[in-house]
Every structure is written in structure tokens, then in C-alpha cells.
Amino acid sequence: MILPSNMLSPGAHSSPEPDSKWISVWAAAEQGPYPVGNPAAQPDLQYAFPDEASGANNQSFRLIVRPSRWGSHARIRLSNSFGTQSVVFEGVSVGLHAYGSSIVAGSSRPVLFAGQSKVIIPAGESVWSDAVELPIHKQAFPLLEGRKIAVSFAVVGSSGPMTWHAKSLSTSYLSNPNTVASANDDAGLELPYSTISTYFLDVVDMRMPGDAQVVVALGDSITDGVGSTLNGDDRWPDVLNQRLHAAYGDKFSVVNLGMGGNQIIGPSVYTAQQAFRGGPAAVSRIDTDIVKLSGVSTVIWMQGINDFSENGRASLDDVIQGMTGAIAKLRECVSGVRIIGATLTTAYGSTSAAHGSLEQDNKRKALNDFIRSSQLFDGYVDFDLATRDPASGKLQKQFVPDSTIGGPGDGVHPNRAGYQAMGKAIDLEMLLNPGAK
Structure with a gap:
């Protein structure tokens, strides 16, 4: 499925409808630091995260989560609640999950934080993103029920101990350390490792009826x-x-x-x-x-x-x-x-x-x-x-x-x-x- 070109036009950060409100459609309980937790069916992550104290190192994540509902706009919350140092994120985006590590071509939308593409989250804190428009909601709304969203981002430098949720029981994807996936990598070919946990992301909101x-x-x-x-x-x-x-x-x-x-x-x-x-x-x-x-x-x-x-x-x-x-x-x-x-x-x-x-x-x-x-x-x-x-x-x-x-x-x-x-x-x-x- 390739989305029409009009879905790639400017306006990804237009204002939500005035009669709607933010509703949480996905969340994960925070715990940490990785690997302290109770994962189930977790692949061996020694090559993705060779040093637990260093956490992620110049590394890309594509987290696949299923929103309980779909709306016209989304926002996400990134958390460093159980970190011990500031974490730098950039290249954050949301897109419609296709299969495996891939997203539907043309569905990816950039996510900004106070208008910026890079955000620094101090230890013990969390940050909400700006609202991002999801044009696919208008184009394919009847087909979105049960579909998953892909939240992609890169950690710049070393994250230190990672805030995570161990037992998501939903497969997400990771790059090699010191390998930041291209923003155009819709196929996810630069994300060779799989995990059944989520990292840093702890809430997804959508604009829904009042x-x-x-x-x-x-x-x-x-x-x-x-x-x-x-x-x-x-x-x-x-x-x-x-x-x-x-x-x-x-x-x-x-x-x-x-x-x-x-x-x-x-x-x-x-x-x-x-x-x-x-x-x-x-x-x-x-x-x-x-x-x-x-x-x-x-x-x-x-x-x-x-x-x-x-x-x-x-x-x-x-x-x-x-x-x-x-x-x-x-x-x-x-x-x-x-x-x-x-x-x-x-x-x-x-x-x-x-x-x-x-x-x-x-x-x-x-x-x-x-x-x-x-x-x-x-x-x-x-x-x-x-x-x-x-x-x-x-x-x-x-x-x-x-x-x-x-x-x-x-x-x-x-x-x-x-x-x-x-x-x-x-x-x-x-x-x-x-x-x-």
C-alpha cells in the first residue's frame, strides 16, 4: 500500500478539531532501568545492547504499538523516568505499521517537541510531543481498526540506563549500536534486532470526540x-x-x-x-x-x-x-x-x-x-x-x-x-x- 502524494503535503502539525480532546489510546507502565524487569519470550539482546549501563548508543528504535482507537491527530510521551543522565532523541516519527519492521510507504509523519526535531530529556523527567496530524485517518479510517502504529526515533550518543516496559508482548525493532537508520528506511532493513519490550515511549494520545x-x-x-x-x-x-x-x-x-x-x-x-x-x-x-x-x-x-x-x-x-x-x-x-x-x-x-x-x-x-x-x-x-x-x-x-x-x-x-x-x-x-x- 502506497499512500497518495497529497498525504505528504505540509500541514502535519495543523491544529486538532476544536470539539475534540486528547484521549490516551496506548500506554505502558514505566519500569527500569533495563534489563530489570520480567520479560517473556524476549530474544537475546546482547548484540543490540552490549553494555547495559550504556543503554542505547547512537541507535534507532521502531516501536510497534496498537492504539485502542484512531484519531485525526496524535501526540506521544517519551520518558526518562528511571534514567540517570539526560537522553537526546532526534528523528522521531509516527507511521502506519505494515508488517515486520516496515511501515506503509508515505505514512510516516515527523514528530516535533516544542517545534524542534531534537529533544533532550533530563534524568527523571518525561516530555510530551507536539500534536501531529495523521492524514491517513481521513483517507483510510474504516480500515484502521486494529492496525498498529510505528513510533520511530534515534538516541543520540549514549542513553545510559533505559526506562522501559519489559513485557509488551508485541514485537518491536532495533538497529545495531552506532547505526542510525535512515529517515527513508520505511522497510526497516536497518533494524535487524527484535524485542518484545518498549523503551522510552510510555503514552500515545489521539484526538477523539469530546x-x-x-x-x-x-x-x-x-x-x-x-x-x-x-x-x-x-x-x-x-x-x-x-x-x-x-x-x-x-x-x-x-x-x-x-x-x-x-x-x-x-x-x-x-x-x-x-x-x-x-x-x-x-x-x-x-x-x-x-x-x-x-x-x-x-x-x-x-x-x-x-x-x-x-x-x-x-x-x-x-x-x-x-x-x-x-x-x-x-x-x-x-x-x-x-x-x-x-x-x-x-x-x-x-x-x-x-x-x-x-x-x-x-x-x-x-x-x-x-x-x-x-x-x-x-x-x-x-x-x-x-x-x-x-x-x-x-x-x-x-x-x-x-x-x-x-x-x-x-x-x-x-x-x-x-x-x-x-x-x-x-x-x-x-x-x-x-x-x-
């Missing part, structure tokens, strides 16, 4: 999608997004803020120098991962199993206290937000060394009872009921075999079929929140 709303899926690896199909976009938030689009069109966008190994209350300290594989505690992610988003109306929160694991060993009371405080903060920070609790799926009898004990399962059941009965939430989703075998107390057998890397599965993470059951268990009417800002 009544559009964002549903945030907050959680751990079961929200992040471990066990789902690699590049299949079939996690439970993806299933929810499909259902909402079928029922309400572009009124809703679903973004996934799951993070493998994440806990509600631990660790107490998380920095680039003192990192944890599971990322920052969820109680601290309200500011960094949710408040940064545009148009949030609802948060569906499923979490706690890692707090109860052999790595966490938290008490039920401490987890409930942490959850209660985080919800109070979320209501304070996001006006009119609707918060839906989601019961924890079972890990009983798991083959994972960190999960599966009777003690852990009893804590899980008690937290689920709290989620179902407390007045803390505006409603709840019973993922436990949708996936548990009542006879054995384990995941239903058909939900166990792994869809990411194959094999028997671990009894903690559902597969594609399990995530389908979870996504279908959500009552869509709970998400209708006309008072949301």
Missing part, C-alpha cells in the same frame, strides 16, 4: 498478558476493548497498565539505583502511570497475588490498607473516576515456585471477599468465578496451556482462552460513567 472516555486496566502480569498470544493482542483488556468498540464505537479507549511481578505495597523504595523486577509498587503508580493519562473515566484494578507470593509474603491487612489508601489518592487525583475491583484468579497448585500454596490461596480468597463486599469500589468483576474450577480450586484446565511460548502453562497465568473468559465477564454497563471528566 464524550470519549478511557478505561485503565491496572494490575500485574495477568493484566500485562503473560500466557496470551505473542503479537495476538488477546489479553483481557484487549478483549474488553473489542467488546466496548462493538457496543459503543469510539466512545471508549482501553489502556493496559499491567506490569509483570508487580505488587500493591512493595517495594517501599524504587529508583534506578534500587530497582525491583516487578517495578514500582502500585500504590506509587497512581502518580506516574495513571494521572499522566488523558481522559480517564474508569480504573479496573486486579492485583495482590504477588504481594501474597513467596517473594512478597505481605499480610492481608497490609494489602487492604495499601489498596484503600491508593484508591483514596486516585479519587483525589482523577475527578469523577469510577473504580472497579476485580477478584484475583487462582494460583492454587501452580508449578511456579513463588505461587500455589494453600496459605497464599487463603489470603487470595479473603481479599476477593473484601473486593466483593466492601464499599471501597464502585462495582466489581468476578474474574475468579469466570476462570476457577470449583472442584479443584485451580484454573480450569482449558485455561492453563501457555499461548505465549507454548508448553503446559504454570497454573498462574491464563492463556488466550482464559483471558477471553475474563474479558467477557465484565459487565459493560458498569463502565458507563457520564460524569467522568
